[in-house]
Amino acid sequence: MNLFRIIIREIRYSKGTFIMGVIAVSVSVLSYIISLSILSHSQSSFTNKMLVMSGDLKKEITDLENGIRKSMKGLGFNIHIYPENQDLAVIYEQGYGEQTMPEEYVETLANSKIVTVNHLLPRLAQMVKWEERDQSVLLIGVRGEVPIAFRGENRKKALIDPVKIGEIVLGYELHNKYGLEVGRIIKFMGKEFKVAAAHPSRGTVDDITAWMALSTVQDLLKKPSLINGILALECNCESIDRLGDIKKEIGQILPNTKIIEKESKALARAEARNKVKRTGEKQIQNFALSQKQLIVNQSITATLFVLIIAALSIGWISYLTFSNVANRSVEIGILGAIGFGGSNLIFIIISRAMLMGVAGTACAFAISFVLVPIFWDKKVFSSIFMELTNLLALTFVPTLLACCAAWIPAVKGALKDPAVILRNE
Amino acid sequence: MNNTTSEITLRADGITKTYPSGSGTIRVLNQINLELSHGDFVTISGPSGCGKSTLLMVLGALQEPDDGILEYNGVSPYNLSAKDRAQFRSTNIGFVFQDFNLVPYLTVRENILCPGIVNISKDWETRCAELIESLGLSDRASHYPDQLSSGEKQRTALARALLVEPAIIFADEPTGNLDQDNGKRVLDHLTSYADSGATVMMATHDRDAFDTGNKHLQMDNGSILKLISE
Numbered sequence: 001m002n003l004f005r006i007i008i009r010e011i012r013y014s015k016g017t018f019i020m021g022v023i024a025v026s027v028s029v030l031s032y033i034i035s036l037s038i039l040s041h042s043q044s045s046f047t048n049k050m051l052v053m054s055g056d057l058k059k060e061i062t063d064l065e066n067g068i069r070k071s072m073k074g075l076g077f078n079i080h081i082y083p084e085n086q087d088l089a090v091i092y093e094q095g096y097g098e099q100t101m102p103e104e105y106v107e108t109l110a111n112s113k114i115v116t117v118n119h120l121l122p123r124l125a126q127m128v129k130w131e132e133r134d135q136s137v138l139l140i141g142v143r144g145e146v147p148i149a150f151r152g153e154n155r156k157k158a159l160i161d162p163v164k165i166g167e168i169v170l171g172y173e174l175h176n177k178y179g180l181e182v183g184r185i186i187k188f189m190g191k192e193f194k195v196a197a198a199h200p201s202r203g204t205v206d207d208i209t210a211w212m213a214l215s216t217v218q219d220l221l222k223k224p225s226l227i228n229g230i231l232a233l234e235c236n237c238e239s240i241d242r243l244g245d246i247k248k249e250i251g252q253i254l255p256n257t258k259i260i261e262k263e264s265k266a267l268a269r270a271e272a273r274n275k276v277k278r279t280g281e282k283q284i285q286n287f288a289l290s291q292k293q294l295i296v297n298q299s300i301t302a303t304l305f306v307l308i309i310a311a312l313s314i315g316w317i318s319y320l321t322f323s324n325v326a327n328r329s330v331e332i333g334i335l336g337a338i339g340f341g342g343s344n345l346i347f348i349i350i351s352r353a354m355l356m357g358v359a360g361t362a363c364a365f366a367i368s369f370v371l372v373p374i375f376w377d378k379k380v381f382s383s384i385f386m387e388l389t390n391l392l393a394l395t396f397v398p399t400l401l402a403c404c405a406a407w408i409p410a411v412k413g414a415l416k417d418p419a420v421i422l423r424n425e
Numbered sequence: 426m427n428n429t430t431s432e433i434t435l436r437a438d439g440i441t442k443t444y445p446s447g448s449g450t451i452r453v454l455n456q457i458n459l460e461l462s463h464g465d466f467v468t469i470s471g472p473s474g475c476g477k478s479t480l481l482m483v484l485g486a487l488q489e490p491d492d493g494i495l496e497y498n499g500v501s502p503y504n505l506s507a508k509d510r511a512q513f514r515s516t517n518i519g520f521v522f523q524d525f526n527l528v529p530y531l532t533v534r535e536n537i538l539c540p541g542i543v544n545i546s547k548d549w550e551t552r553c554a555e556l557i558e559s560l561g562l563s564d565r566a567s568h569y570p571d572q573l574s575s576g577e578k579q580r581t582a583l584a585r586a587l588l589v590e591p592a593i594i595f596a597d598e599p600t601g602n603l604d605q606d607n608g609k610r611v612l613d614h615l616t617s618y619a620d621s622g623a624t625v626m627m628a629t630h631d632r633d634a635f636d637t638g639n640k641h642l643q644m645d646n647g648s649i650l651k652l653i654s655e
Binding site for chain 2: 001002003005009012013014330333336337344419420
């Protein structure tokens with residue numbers, strides 16, 4: 001015979017009130033679990049939506065960037081670097097300069113930590129006479145793009161396909177006028193070249209342009225290791241004084257050069273792209289903010305809901321315990337008379353409430369294990385039952401609150417004078 | 426009975442107890458002086474409301490008097506803390522009530538064993554079995570109080586009071602709700618217990634029960650009118 005047996009026998013004897021207490025705890029715990037499930041589901045759904053939206057935006061931006069890249073390829077380079085002594089009037093008049101600079105400048109630039117330009121393309125251009133055809137031709141020697149060494153993985157792809165040694169690319173007028181198809185071997189300035197490509201009409205100076213490998217043109221023009229321009233593409237960076245920044249940065253690396261900007265359409269496209277990107281990001285931010293606000297509101301509502309249910313449960317358990325203590329007052333008096341101290345009696349009453357809490361929690365868990373996976377996904381279930389804080393809160397708090405709810409009636413009941421109880425009896 | 430029993434004597438000196446009543450108070454016990462020794466079986470008689478039950482409660486360390494001294498072998502239970510006083514009762518005092526006051530959700534055996542939960546000086550199972558046997562409750566040991574007759578209930582209550590072999594038993598009208606046979610059976614057990622060296626104090630309205638004791642105390646208006654020793 002021990003106190004535990006008395007507690008169990010008493011619970012069996014007055015199981016009605018005990019079951020009502022268990023139900024109160026179960027409802028309380030269930031309301032908490034349901035609230036957590038709803039919040040967890042909202043959070044998970046929000047995260048998924050954000051992922052989808054971010055993915056969509058990223059794809060749109062990538063598509064846009066590719067589009068811009070293609071557009072810019074057509075537009076050409078917008079930053080031109082010339083030797084310092086080059087007369088710009090000549091540049092604007094004939095499209096190229098007569099002054100040259102060492103080809104190694106492009107390597108110097110590429111190996112610097114320059115950030116204001118992308119894509120470096122050295123070239124040597126000059127208007128020449130195609131003696132074999134008696135035709136003026138703008139001869140341009142190009143090399144494959146010189147990669148910028150310090151960009152690592154972010155290095156840009158070459159914008160202009162290089163022309164191989166022994167090959168020639170002809171503008172529209174040049175191949176159309178003389179009926180030169182791709183693959184044909186032609187003579188140009190005394191040397192043979194294979195036509196590698198024949199451009200369609202562009203309505204620009206390109207139509208009378210012939211492109212060759214840079215080294216070939218350097219040989220033909222007898223300007224070894226020399227170029228008369230470096231074309232670059234302005235970076236897509238935001239700056240109030242773009243050209244000023246570019247000039248300043250390149251000037252520090254290649255002091256004997258001058259820089260001009262052409263084709264600002266490329267920049268306008270880049271700015272448009274930035275604007276689209278910013279708008280998209282702003283939309284995502286706004287969506288995130290509204291969703292977070294929604295979740296905060298849901299959390300407040302859920303917290304209030306749980307608190308009200310918990311308060312009602314505590315009140316109910318307290319009332320049930322008061323009622324139980326009142327109904328059991330004679331037994332309490334008898335036990336007091338035969339030597340049960342106040343602490344023994346409090347232990348009996350509180351233990352009953354504790355078992356009420358444990359049984360209520362167990363019932364709520366059992367119901368939740370069935371219901372949560374039906375209405376919500378596994379992630380929600382895991383976020384509630386696999387998370388230590390939640391699990392501890394769910395396991396111990398209801399029982400603790402049930403004990404607290406029973407505390408006052410327990411103390412009041414246990415401290416009653418047994419003589420008074422028995423005399424009244 | 427345990428070994429401490431022979432050492433216990435009860436001495437009450439100037440015990441006074443009042444209850445509030447309306448705007449004033451009622452003096453229920455008035456300057457009670459009393460000494461009890463081992464083997465005393467004191468029966469108390471008197472009209473209803475004369476203070477018999479209150480005297481048993483006060484002497485049983487259940488209800489503190491307003492004035493006076495109560496000592497058990499020099500120990501004053503009312504000078505102890507509530508916890509120690511409860512422990513004192515569980516070791517030294519047994520109660521038998523007219524209404525039996527059994528715990529309804531415990532069986533006969535469990536009711537009898539109840540005092541043993543808080544008095545852990547020994548394992549009371551054997552003593553419990555002996556009491557069940559001697560009080561004729563063997564067939565009823567696993568029954569609940571609402572399945573018992575009045576006589577069986579009172580015998581269960583008596584067994585519960587006797588379990589820890591207290592030095593003194595206070596019985597308040599223990600035969601009041603019993604027929605003659607059952608009443609006699611209870612009285613026989615109380616007499617036997619007093620004969621073994623314990624002290625028994627019993628309040629009763631029953632003339633035959635009153636005559637059972639070896640000391641007879643008559644009360645009226647909270648005072649002892651006379652104490653007759655045989």
